[in-house]
Amino acid sequence: xxxxxxxxxxxxxxxxxxxxxxxxxxxxxxxxxxxxxxxxxxxxxxxxxxxxxxxxxxxxxxxxxxxxxxxxxxxxxxxxxxxxxxxxxxxxxxxxxxxxxxxxxxxxxxxxxxxxxxxxxxxxxxxxxxxxxxxxx
Amino acid sequence: xxxxxxxxxxxxxxxxxxxxxxxxxxxxxxxxxxxxxxxxxxxxxxxxxxxxxxxxxxxxxxxxxxxxxxxxxxxxxxxxxxxxxxxxxxxxxxxxxxxxxxxxxxxxx
Numbered sequence: 114x115x116x117x118x119x120x121x122x123x124x125x126x127x128x129x130x131x132x133x134x135x136x137x138x139x140x141x142x143x144x145x146x147x148x149x150x151x152x153x154x155x156x157x158x159x160x161x162x163x164x165x166x167x168x169x170x171x172x173x174x175x176x177x178x179x180x181x182x183x184x185x186x187x188x189x190x191x192x193x194x195x196x197x198x199x200x201x202x203x204x205x206x207x208x209x210x211x212x213x214x215x216x217x218x219x220x221x222x223x224x225x226x227x228x229x230x231x232x233x234x235x236x237x238x239x240x241x242x243x244x245x246x247x248x249x250x
Numbered sequence: 251x252x253x254x255x256x257x258x259x260x261x262x263x264x265x266x267x268x269x270x271x272x273x274x275x276x277x278x279x280x281x282x283x284x285x286x287x288x289x290x291x292x293x294x295x296x297x298x299x300x301x302x303x304x305x306x307x308x309x310x311x312x313x314x315x316x317x318x319x320x321x322x323x324x325x326x327x328x329x330x331x332x333x334x335x336x337x338x339x340x341x342x343x344x345x346x347x348x349x350x351x352x353x354x355x356x357x358x359x
Contacts (some may be wrong), residue, residue, distance in 0.1 A: 187322050188299050194321030195279065197295055204294025214300040217307060 138175035145182040153250065156193045159202070160185060165209055170220040181218040256292055265340035268333055270312060275328035278302050278356055302327060310336050 126136070149160050163185060192202050203210050215221030260265075268279055278299055285293045303326070305311050310333035317322040329337065 178264070184303060188296065191279070191318075191321045191324065192295065197279075203294045204292055204297060210296040210300065211295050213297055214303075217300060217303045245344075 120150075138179050141179035141183065145179070145186050148186040150188055153193050155199055156189045158191050159199055162207075163211060167215060167220065170215060170223060174219040177219040181215070181220065184217075210223055259293075261288065262344070263297070264305065265337065265344065268305065268329060268340065270338045271327055271329040272334070275314075275326050277316075277324050277326055279324075281327075282342060291326065303344060305333070309333075312346065 149157055149164075152160065164182075167181070188202070191197075212221075216225075267281055267287070268278060270284060276284075279295065281302075282293060282295050282298045285298070302311070306313055306325075306327070310330065311327045312330045314326045314328070316326050318324045
């Protein structure tokens with residue numbers, strides 16, 4: 114999918130985006146929302162429930178988060194077109210699916226950063242000289 | 251499908267999917283359908299979808315977008331050189347694991 118033009122941004126636009134965040138991301142978000150609105154009722158309910166869950170991970174990187182929601186829209190549009198039952202998309206445990214899914218994007222990797230931070234803090238507390246700082250970002 | 255086999259499958263699903271793609275390129279839903287036919291009836295379409303995004307990001311598969319009559323374009327996945335290398339490693343680890351487990355089983359008799 115085309116993710117926006119590569120034209121240089123005007124000074125005004127650059128300034129504006131410092132305040133608002135990139136406008137491309139906002140456009141992609143609106144497009145995603147429009148796609149979701151066109152889904153059959155039960156698929157839309159499922160995506161909106163996922164969306165609510167994903168919001169808890171925080172905003173993440175704008176472009177990457179936009180890709181995440183686009184991938185979600187792809188999955189549900191395909192499933193709706195094929196008539197794949199909701200339960201076959203999610204399996205027994207919806208949390209398992211969403212956790213595997215979110216790991217692919219920066220919002221999901223936020224938790225990895227915290228895990229690395231914990232790992233190196235425990236190494237320090239255990240008096241281990243790991244010789245290198247575990248990168249946390 | 252029992253809970254135990256579901257848990258066992260988690261660690262090997264990536265290798266299984268790459269092994270399926272070793273034979274021929276496939277769409278995501280074909281992979282899910284194949285697994286279900288083979289008796290892995292609890293496999294969620296979404297889980298396979300998330301896994302395919304991951305192997306794509308890690309550069310193990312090549313992706314071609316193919317227009318579809320219904321719905322958005324479908325991604326056709328094929329194993330590339332890096333993916334084949336990764337799959338070989340998976341089979342080596344698999345052999346190691348099954349040999350050790352078989353030894354354990356024989357020893358238990």
